[in-house]
Structures are given as C-alpha cells and as structure tokens.
C-alpha cells in the first residue's frame with residue numbers, strides 16, 4: 211500500500227513539475243519563444259541565435275531567420291524548418307541579422323506572423339513585418355512592405371473575445387499598443403503608451419486574458435537582468451495595475467528573458483529562454499514550465515527548470 215502511495219506521489223510530482231525536458235531543442239539556438247495552440251497541437255515560434263561574425267547584428271545578437279516547432283507532448287519536438295529568412299524580406303537589410311522576437315496568431319483559419327527586421331530605408335532600428343499562411347508551419351507569404359505607423363521590437367498580438375485584435379510592441383521605458391484592422395496587417399487606431407507600468411527598461415509584451423482579467427506581461431529590468439513581470443486590467447489597452455514579477459531575473463549572466471503564456475490540455479505554461487546549453491547569453495535556448503494562478507488570479511512565482 212505504501213509503495214502504491216509513493217508511486218502515486220512520484221507520478222503526481224512528475225505530472226506537475228516535469229512538463230518538458232528543458233531546453234526544448236538542442237540542435238540549434240532558439241530564443242524569444244511564442245507558444246500557441248493551433249489545430250490541437252502546441253506550436254512554438256522562436257527566433258534563431260547564431261554566432262556573430264565580426265560587425266554583424268546588434269547588441270551581440272545575430273538572428274538570421276525563423277523556424278517553427280511543434281509538439282504534442284512537450285518532449286518530442288518537430289522542427290518544421292525555416293519559415294522566413296532575412297534574405298526573403300524585401301524591405302529588410304538582407305544580412306542585417308536583426309530578426310528579433312516574433313509572434314504568430316490564428317484568425318479565421320489564416321496564420322499571421324509578425325516579426326521585426328532592420329529596415330533598408332534606415333528610418334528606424336526595427337520595423338515590423340507581417341506574413342500570412344494557411345497552416346502554422348507555412349509556407350508564409352510576406353507582405354512587400356513593413357507595417358506603417360509604428361516602429362520598434364517584439365511584436366505581440368492578442369485577439370479579444372469579441373474578435374478585436376491588438377498589436378503590442380516596443381522596448382525601452384515605454385511599451386505601446388494599438389487596435390489592428392480586420393485584415394490584421396494595418397493599425398486601426400493610433401498607438402498608445404501602455405499606462406501604469408513601472409519605470410526602467412521593458413520589452414517583450416505578451417498579453418492574454420483569463421477569467422475576464424487582462425494580463426499584460428513583460429520582461430522588466432529594474433535591477434539589471436530581466437525578470438518576467440505582469441500587470442492586470444480590465445481592458446486590452448489598459449490602464450493596468452502592476453503586480454510584480456513571476457519569474458526572477460537570471461543571476462548568471464544572461465541579460466534577457468522573453469516569454470509567452472499559453473494553456474494547453476488544461477495546464478497553463480510559460481515559455482521562456484536561457485543560455486542553458488551554450489553558457490553564452492547571445493546563444494539562447496527555449497524552455498517551458500508550468501504556470502499556476504492563485505484564487506484571486508495572481509500568478510504564482512515560476513521556478514525555472516534548467517539543466
């Protein structure tokens with residue numbers, strides 16, 4: 211009987227904590243993972259880190275393209291290959307290595323992929339492009355030009371229960387949001403600064419809704435490296451009330467973190483990145499862990515499972 215109970219404890223423990231084998235893939239470096247449930251499967255849209263050639267990229271990052279991955283059990287991942295390469299982007303610098311954090315979302319059977327790239331016209335550090343596909347794994351058809359009316363990094367899209375889509379972006383003291391038109395390719399409203407967030411560097415917005423609460427989550431660096439923090443509100447564009455961090459900052463030299471939050475098979479999860487297998491903060495690897503909520507909707511601290 212005792213052995214049965216111990217086995218049950220082990221199984222429950224494993225079900226709760228060992229949700230993935232971190233880092234998720236090891237044949238390449240992947241960062242900034244956006245996880246989405248599409249066609250009943252888990253898809254992850256990360257960026258790609260490679261070793262920088264002298265003088266290439268920005269801030270030590272060399273990011274040439276995007277792959278997409280899928281899994282049904284979080285342990286076996288299929289790499290569907292490159293869906294967009296920097297050389298394919300007509301408006302982008304073909305060897306800029308500036309393809310930072312992307313996002314992808316499904317609307318009415320189409321898959322809209324948003325990505326930053328270094329514009330050829332040098333009007334901004336990054337502009338945001340869109341590509342559309344009939345399947346999450348592609349092929350994606352790129353728009354000929356970048357989105358108008360905004361510039362910056364880290365696009366994130368949220369679709370509300372009434373079907374209205376919102377785009378969020380930015381890195382710095384301010385993060386921005388705006389409504390998207392039904393075509394998902396143009397802004398439908400003037401960008402607004404997301405209000406009532408704490409000061410200091412922020413980026414990587416990720417918005418989701420749960421039980422009527424809108425969660426505006428973001429990597430934040432009040433003390434140096436980035437912690438994952440959040441604010442809550444009752445409107446997708448805020449105002450939001452800051453709630454604190456839910457994943458502590460790295461203390462071993464990885465400056466960035468970048469995440470997404472998704473519910474899959476009844477369990478909420480956070481996808482994030484770390485320098486796990488390279489020990490180089492510019493060669494990151496995507497990871498995942500369970501994310502749990504308290505009764506009042508607050509997010510419990512996630513202790514990352516690293517190698």
Ligand code: FUB
Pocket residue numbers: 241242257271310311363364413414466467468
């Ligand atoms: O991956 C390049 C940049 O680092 C991303 O755009 C940021 O969110 C940070 O992860």
